[in-house]
Amino acid sequence: MSHNKVEDSSKLINSESEEADQDDNATLIGSSGDLREPALANFNRQQGTLDGQTLVNGEPGVRTENGISSLNHNTRRETDLARSHLSQIQYNENRISLDRSINTATDILNQLQSENNERPIFYPTNIQDETIDSKLNSRSSKLALIRQNSISSPDNLISNRDSEGFSFELLKINLKIGPGSENLLQTLDKSALSQLLNEKFSHIKRHLRSLRDRIDDTSSKVLVTGDLNSGKSAFCNALLRRKVLPEDQQPCTNVFCEIIDARENNNGIEEVHAVPIGSVYLKNDERSYEIFPLERLDELVYQSDVYSLLIVYVTDNRPVNQSLLKNGVIDIKLIDAPGLNLDSYHTTQVFSRQEEIDLVVFVVNAENHFTLSGREFISSVNNDKNLIFIVVNKFDNIKDQDKCKQKVMDQVQSLSPETHKNSSNFVHFVSSKEVLNNHPDGGDPDDGPDNGEPNSPDFDELEASLRKFVLEKRSLSKLLPAKNYLIKLYSDLIELSQVNEKLYDQTRDERAKELKEIGPQYEAILQSSAKTSERILRLVESVSQKVYDYSKTQINQIINEVDHMGLGIEFEGYSNIAQYARLAQEKIIDKIQESVNASEEHARIETEKAINDIKSIGIEALGEGVLPNTKFIPSSMYSKRKDNLQRHIESQVSVLDFIDPNFESFCKICGVTIPDSRTNLLIGLTANKFWASGISSMALLYGPRVVSTVTGIASFSSYIPGVILKKVIPGTLVCVAIGMPLYYMYKDAPHAYQRKVVKKIKKKIEQEDYENMNSLRISKEVRKVLNYPAKDVSNAFATTVEKQSLRRSKVLTDLKTSEISLGFYRELTKQVRSQRELVESFDLESVYMVD
Numbered sequence: 001m002s003h004n005k006v007e008d009s010s011k012l013i014n015s016e017s018e019e020a021d022q023d024d025n026a027t028l029i030g031s032s033g034d035l036r037e038p039a040l041a042n043f044n045r046q047q048g049t050l051d052g053q054t055l056v057n058g059e060p061g062v063r064t065e066n067g068i069s070s071l072n073h074n075t076r077r078e079t080d081l082a083r084s085h086l087s088q089i090q091y092n093e094n095r096i097s098l099d100r101s102i103n104t105a106t107d108i109l110n111q112l113q114s115e116n117n118e119r120p121i122f123y124p125t126n127i128q129d130e131t132i133d134s135k136l137n138s139r140s141s142k143l144a145l146i147r148q149n150s151i152s153s154p155d156n157l158i159s160n161r162d163s164e165g166f167s168f169e170l171l172k173i174n175l176k177i178g179p180g181s182e183n184l185l186q187t188l189d190k191s192a193l194s195q196l197l198n199e200k201f202s203h204i205k206r207h208l209r210s211l212r213d214r215i216d217d218t219s220s221k222v223l224v225t226g227d228l229n230s231g232k233s234a235f236c237n238a239l240l241r242r243k244v245l246p247e248d249q250q251p252c253t254n255v256f257c258e259i260i261d262a263r264e265n266n267n268g269i270e271e272v273h274a275v276p277i278g279s280v281y282l283k284n285d286e287r288s289y290e291i292f293p294l295e296r297l298d299e300l301v302y303q304s305d306v307y308s309l310l311i312v313y314v315t316d317n318r319p320v321n322q323s324l325l326k327n328g329v330i331d332i333k334l335i336d337a338p339g340l341n342l343d344s345y346h347t348t349q350v351f352s353r354q355e356e357i358d359l360v361v362f363v364v365n366a367e368n369h370f371t372l373s374g375r376e377f378i379s380s381v382n383n384d385k386n387l388i389f390i391v392v393n394k395f396d397n398i399k400d401q402d403k404c405k406q407k408v409m410d411q412v413q414s415l416s417p418e419t420h421k422n423s424s425n426f427v428h429f430v431s432s433k434e435v436l437n438n439h440p441d442g443g444d445p446d447d448g449p450d451n452g453e454p455n456s457p458d459f460d461e462l463e464a465s466l467r468k469f470v471l472e473k474r475s476l477s478k479l480l481p482a483k484n485y486l487i488k489l490y491s492d493l494i495e496l497s498q499v500n501e502k503l504y505d506q507t508r509d510e511r512a513k514e515l516k517e518i519g520p521q522y523e524a525i526l527q528s529s530a531k532t533s534e535r536i537l538r539l540v541e542s543v544s545q546k547v548y549d550y551s552k553t554q555i556n557q558i559i560n561e562v563d564h565m566g567l568g569i570e571f572e573g574y575s576n577i578a579q580y581a582r583l584a585q586e587k588i589i590d591k592i593q594e595s596v597n598a599s600e601e602h603a604r605i606e607t608e609k610a611i612n613d614i615k616s617i618g619i620e621a622l623g624e625g626v627l628p629n630t631k632f633i634p635s636s637m638y639s640k641r642k643d644n645l646q647r648h649i650e651s652q653v654s655v656l657d658f659i660d661p662n663f664e665s666f667c668k669i670c671g672v673t674i675p676d677s678r679t680n681l682l683i684g685l686t687a688n689k690f691w692a693s694g695i696s697s698m699a700l701l702y703g704p705r706v707v708s709t710v711t712g713i714a715s716f717s718s719y720i721p722g723v724i725l726k727k728v729i730p731g732t733l734v735c736v737a738i739g740m741p742l743y744y745m746y747k748d749a750p751h752a753y754q755r756k757v758v759k760k761i762k763k764k765i766e767q768e769d770y771e772n773m774n775s776l777r778i779s780k781e782v783r784k785v786l787n788y789p790a791k792d793v794s795n796a797f798a799t800t801v802e803k804q805s806l807r808r809s810k811v812l813t814d815l816k817t818s819e820i821s822l823g824f825y826r827e828l829t830k831q832v833r834s835q836r837e838l839v840e841s842f843d844l845e846s847v848y849m850v851d
């Protein structure tokens, strides 16, 4: 006996995790934990020997001189068993590695999901539409795809990807509503896409879990399916060499039947565990199923409205080298499914169970060949890279068997070229009924002779292939779908990662460049803002000052002139003196008020001009369209705060207000000419002093003049009669001396009043700091109004600065994000690449040979 390719299993067991140890032991010892034959088959790599005891039919193997164990019965059966054990070791090694890679893939998907939550992953929407989903519109295209997929190796899976577009297989998000419609992906925003991608990741993680469950399941599940009435139950019975499942010409299997070896799994008790709809079968929890004797199966298979699954425990008494269920290596579960075309619900159920099964046996009625649902099912099996056995049943009913074979093979060729290529292993023409009839425990006594010996070479061949496949090529049936799925997934992830790597690399460069440009721009805006606001501030100050100066000058001027101004009202004598006083006072106040109003009007004009200037400065610095379009309403200025001079200076009028002796006005009224202006001024100043003290002083001051005038007249007295001199002249003089002032006072009363009131007003004005206060009020309002456009400009600057600063911080964040993401995707690409290489290196096909 020689070894071709054996891994060091002891090393493997020691180097793997505890879980791996348990798995390996479980596989070698058997799922029940009992030591079954054979017990151990460890290969020592250093010595190139097969160590340990290999039990065959309960007897240990014998070690030969050359160090290679030999089996005590050098029969084909023993060699087969030894080979089975070696393939177990290889299987376990691959399974553990795949398990790990599935865990790694799940970890990677978790990482991607959290990355996607933080920084949405870029998902390219220019995806090539070449998956089977989108091309299943016509049968020919569907078949072409099946053909294409069936010959896809991991290598051409990758090379099929176009370098220009993206051709995700598992990560493809297809949102098309119908054929020819627009790719809706392109209309979605980034966050919607990232959400869809997250869902995709979750879906893939679920699938990975089911793949892991499948490869971790120590038993192998063989799904027997096919068209209605094709003989699926009969085929299962033939495999068991017992009529366990009911057969009928009418459709009868409506509930999935899982056939399990009772000795290994139910203490040798044959019975049916019927799992009601909605329950999950838990062997140790009797509440999850109902128990029935095997005989009740005939009626139970019809009760699809009550039960979703029937677990059928049967004992297979045949020897381990013949039995499929009790083969000495692994547990095999046969699943008899309802006919595909029974109804759409059952068909869907059969399709969906594909994920958990390891091998599909498709039973075709030789008389009908492949039906439409049969073809669809085979397509989907091919698509998932599951292996399929095609059993053409009821071959005994066919007269021209060669013609039938040819026809069926042609169909297989077009449906699954890979299956056709290995047709000797995968396509079998049998008669299940004959097998049962030929077997002592099965068949109807009426159906044919029971010679007690199996006499069905075709079926034997089928069984041998099936056993070989299930026992030796479990790597393929159980592990290959996981391997292929992982390779597809890793290839998709590499593509996704690379596209993001490229994008973030580009984004990082762009942001870095942008950041370099933003810095000086930001500084320039800050400087311009400072300069502009200073300029506007200066303008506001100068306009306000100008308005203040103007107002003060205006008001002052009027106050100074108002005592000389004609008031335009008649003094109608002392009888109307009160009315005159009121009117005169009003007129004087009005005159002053007018100067205030004129100042306000001037301020309005200046303000309007200044507003336009401020706007121009703003536009010059920030450009058009940045400032708000506000309109200045001049009348709104000084509409609230009025000058209240009148209220303050209005006072009671007394007779004394009308007496204000004044030399100048006296001269005017009395017709006395003042020699020159200098004398007038001097006299005026002196006179005023005295006159101010009262009418008596005026008499004293002007008495001598009057006297001299009178003396002048007296010098002519010699020419005047004595009576006149003694009585008339003195009388006249007295009259003049008294009458003149009275006359003057009477005549001067309105002017005196004006002067007096003006004096009073001036006093008040002085006390109240009137012109200053009013000028301040007027200029304050100007400043206040000008502050609005000034504020608009500064707000516009603030907005621009804020925008710029936001842009800067966004660019900074983008730059940081790009750097983080770039690092993430670079690492991811590396990790996924190495995982893909690792998975590609798993050799599931070669079988360790022990000759």
Ligand SMILES: Nc1nc2c(ncn2[C@@H]2O[C@H](COP(=O)(O)OP(=O)(O)OP(=O)(O)O)[C@@H](O)[C@H]2O)c(=O)[nH]1
Binding pocket: 227, 228, 229, 230, 231, 232, 233, 234, 235, 246, 247, 248, 249, 250, 251, 252, 253, 254, 337, 338, 339, 393, 394, 395, 396, 397, 430, 431, 432, 433, 434
């Ligand atoms: N002549 C012949 N008849 C067969 C063969 N296999 C099954 N039959 C008969 O075909 C009929 C249907 O067989 P079943 O095993 O009930 O078929 P099925 O596919 O399980 O039926 P459903 O589960 O109801 O879809 C029965 O009457 C069987 O006796 C065969 O190899 N040759």
